[in-house]
Amino acid sequence: MSYLSPLQWMFYLAALLAVIASIKVISGKNSVHALLYLVVSLLAVAVCFYLMGAPFAAGLEVIVYAGAILVLFVFAIMMFGLGQDEMLHAPKISSLRLWLGPVIIATTLLIQLLFVIDDSEMQTKLTSMVIDAKQVGISLYGPYLLAVEIASFLLLAGLIAGYHFAKPDGPDEHLGLQKNSNHHSRQHSLLGSSHKSGANK
Amino acid sequence: MSAIPLNHVLILACILFAIGFTGVIVRKNTLFILMSLEVMLNAVGIAFIGAGSVWQQADGQVMFILILTLAAAEVAVGLALLIQMQKRFKSLDIDLLSKLKG
Numbered sequence: 001m002s003y004l005s006p007l008q009w010m011f012y013l014a015a016l017l018a019v020i021a022s023i024k025v026i027s028g029k030n031s032v033h034a035l036l037y038l039v040v041s042l043l044a045v046a047v048c049f050y051l052m053g054a055p056f057a058a059g060l061e062v063i064v065y066a067g068a069i070l071v072l073f074v075f076a077i078m079m080f081g082l083g084q085d086e087m088l089h090a091p092k093i094s095s096l097r098l099w100l101g102p103v104i105i106a107t108t109l110l111i112q113l114l115f116v117i118d119d120s121e122m123q124t125k126l127t128s129m130v131i132d133a134k135q136v137g138i139s140l141y142g143p144y145l146l147a148v149e150i151a152s153f154l155l156l157a158g159l160i161a162g163y164h165f166a167k168p169d170g171p172d173e174h175l176g177l178q179k180n181s182n183h184h185s186r187q188h189s190l191l192g193s194s195h196k197s198g199a200n201k
Numbered sequence: 202m203s204a205i206p207l208n209h210v211l212i213l214a215c216i217l218f219a220i221g222f223t224g225v226i227v228r229k230n231t232l233f234i235l236m237s238l239e240v241m242l243n244a245v246g247i248a249f250i251g252a253g254s255v256w257q258q259a260d261g262q263v264m265f266i267l268i269l270t271l272a273a274a275e276v277a278v279g280l281a282l283l284i285q286m287q288k289r290f291k292s293l294d295i296d297l298l299s300k301l302k303g
Contacts, residue, residue: 158274
């Protein structure tokens, strides 16, 4: 038990990188840097999946999680327009130092992947225990068909809810807002006057 | 039988889940709370994949795909709500959303 195979070494290294990157995600101040660390964390978890014999899940993790969901985060952050206040407090020219952490972790993961692909003995060991996409597909569209349908309904609901909450309020947005605020202030003044009259009574 | 013992996979999943949970509890920025939720969902996926690889069944990966769709839908709705919040409060502080407090 004291001897660890190279496969296990690589798994523990990727797990350590995932934990470090996740800690950096929740402890970061700048949202874009935290997002960068989240991408690296997901990539490290994808390496773990690959070493656990699930290359299909690893590919999905990279494509869907790191590729699609994180791009959604990036778009949202761009729409928030947090750029000004965060740039104000950011150091001016030290951009290299800020990028250093994710770059180091991502490079380590890349070296790990190249090592796995290069080592033929590890390849044979990995392919002996792999669950490929065919088995997953047969299972997904066989006994889990109902779950797939429910998941599609969930995605449709997410689509509609996302559109409903994020849509612009139309060209008369300013008008509507002003009318609303005027209405509110009038209501408040009415309330205040009624309170006053009540107090006077 | 997988080369990596299931214990260690579950320990990794627990550590990542705890990190994500800490982020959800501690952070005030709603964007960071969403990111921590992603970390938590990811940890659950690790547990499923590890169990599936130990028993050599495809069910673990099927569950992971379902978790993936759940995360996608959750992020879409969450980010849309965040955009609304930014529009109305000009801030992402979750303490501003306390109107329902008694």
